[in-house]
Amino acid sequence: MTAPVRVLIADDQDMVRVGLATILDAEPSIDVVGQARDGLEAVQQVRSLRPDVCLFDVRMPNLDGIEATRQVAGPHVEDPVPVIVITTFDQDEYVYDALRAGARGFLLKDADPDLLARAVRSAATGEALIAPAVTARLLATFASSRGEAVTEPVEPLTAREEAVLDLVAAGRTNTEIAEELYLSLSTVKTHISALMTKLSARNRVEIVIWAYESGRVDARGHP
Incomplete structure (x- = not known):
């Protein structure tokens, strides 16, 4: 148990x-x-x-x-x-x-x-x-108001990683991302782990913050 x-x-x-x-x-x-x-x-x-x-x-x-x-x-x-x-x-x-x-x-x-x-x-x-x-409204508003320089990825993101990034930023769970992209749950977790490494993020929240700060996601939560 x-x-x-x-x-x-x-x-x-x-x-x-x-x-x-x-x-x-x-x-x-x-x-x-x-x-x-x-x-x-x-x-x-x-x-x-x-x-x-x-x-x-x-x-x-x-x-x-x-x-x-x-x-x-x-x-x-x-x-x-x-x-x-x-x-x-x-x-x-x-x-x-x-x-x-x-x-x-x-x-x-x-x-x-x-x-x-x-x-x-x-x-x-x-x-x-x-x-x-409130995810999109808050993070978009306060990320844009800080005016901080955005850290570039330590390595370029792959097309699949970019697709996963957009869905993480939109608030999707791992299961929802797997269903939308026709991936296994373990593959989604692998991509998220890669995103954390490349974006120097400690967790999913910091991935979302990076997506807004970089301008990749707009105020409506759309890529």
Whole structure:
């Protein structure tokens, strides 16, 4: 029997935090092992509990969700823990920074229970989910506003890798990419691994960010 995904939830709003915990604890394959009221407590619990996935609110006292993410999942963390950022539409400006800090993806606080559970399972397996309703708008808006130089691939992308890149940027899962391109699941994973290497990306989220920053995908999420 597969062990349940161990989750830590951090949110300073008791109703939100407890609500998320109640939803996830109802899932047979998910176990909420800790709850934190601020980012500082969240980082401490991550280090003591070593959860499989963290859900961090963006705005929290003492230490915000962005810095908490950086401390447990940032580029220089030796053993990072997958973090999903929880946000609301009025906190859009923070999401891009959270992704840069190491977050695997993000969800809106009003996400339905099924999407929340799928996001947690996806993060645990390295296939993090970004809320599809806001992926294109957020990443396109904040990538273009940064004005940063885009890192060129260390090697040219193949035609197949470019096709996979477009679908990853559009928010497709590995299974959906396999079906659309008539590939096996293992082949899709191989292409995504190659994209991560060539784009110097640590995960799928950074592949998506590169696609927007490079101008390969427009504001509507279209190549």
